Amino acid sequence: MSADSEFSDSVTANISRLRQDAALKSQSMNWLVASAERRYSYNFRWMGRPIIQYPQDMIAMQEILWEVRPDLVIETGIAHGGSLVYYASLCQLIGHGEVLGVDIDIRPHNRKAIEAHPMASRIRMLEGSSIERSMIERVQAEAAGKRVLVVLDSNHTHAHVLAELQAYAPLVSVGSYCVVYDTVVEDMPPDAFPARPWGVGDNPKTAVHEFLAGDGRFEIDRDIEAKIQITVAPDGYLKRIR
Numbered sequence: 001m002s003a004d005s006e007f008s009d010s011v012t013a014n015i016s017r018l019r020q021d022a023a024l025k026s027q028s029m030n031w032l033v034a035s036a037e038r039r040y041s042y043n044f045r046w047m048g049r050p051i052i053q054y055p056q057d058m059i060a061m062q063e064i065l066w067e068v069r070p071d072l073v074i075e076t077g078i079a080h081g082g083s084l085v086y087y088a089s090l091c092q093l094i095g096h097g098e099v100l101g102v103d104i105d106i107r108p109h110n111r112k113a114i115e116a117h118p119m120a121s122r123i124r125m126l127e128g129s130s131i132e133r134s135m136i137e138r139v140q141a142e143a144a145g146k147r148v149l150v151v152l153d154s155n156h157t158h159a160h161v162l163a164e165l166q167a168y169a170p171l172v173s174v175g176s177y178c179v180v181y182d183t184v185v186e187d188m189p190p191d192a193f194p195a196r197p198w199g200v201g202d203n204p205k206t207a208v209h210e211f212l213a214g215d216g217r218f219e220i221d222r223d224i225e226a227k228i229q230i231t232v233a234p235d236g237y238l239k240r241i242r
């Protein structure tokens, strides 16, 4: 057995132990709730652009991009562009792939900074609602014939995410992923998002569950959440299996 396959076997065994580790899961969740209350996800930048993510999810995305090697990463929800720049920089290191961002409101200063960024040649942006028919058609045209990875990180209501899943999950290539962020809202205290239209019972996780009940092409990759433990996307790493 090679040193590399011995290492992979030990990682696999560790992840399968972590999947059963209720104590660590509970501690991770407690920390996640406390850190979310302190706006932890707003602390980071990637290559100078603010990225509204937890570092553990970013590492999971790095593993996914390396494995999938997509031609096109489609992300709904651009904000300051940090996540677009992050995926584009991974494509740059891999030597392949482009990123297409969709946002209902691309602020001029954000657009300017993204367009001036060293990773800009791998990034394109479309402005409009991700669930508008004309936007879906534009993105479908961009995705045609490509190996596609989808990330949903825009409006986090049940209805919006379900509509995004119905529109964009079918674009995902077999073996690739549709990553749905902020499913963790379902597991947070009910008063955690007083100023938001989403909350417990109405959020990305409830949308994922409704979507999966009617679509057998995807399964939740539970190894990813077991390995990173801290994630804003529990039940949100959807792998296309057929």
Ligand SMILES: C[S@@+](CC[C@H](N)C(=O)[O-])C[C@H]1O[C@@H](n2cnc3c(N)ncnc32)[C@H](O)[C@@H]1O
Pocket (backbone or CB within 6 Å): 050, 051, 052, 053, 076, 077, 078, 079, 080, 081, 082, 083, 102, 103, 104, 105, 128, 129, 130, 131, 153, 154, 155
């Ligand atoms: C959480 S932020 C995105 C964060 C970004 N992906 C990152 O990791 O840094 C959510 C973004 O979704 C956008 N958004 C809200 N409703 C939308 C819609 N209907 N269609 C597309 N984007 C929308 C907002 O304008 C906002 O920029």
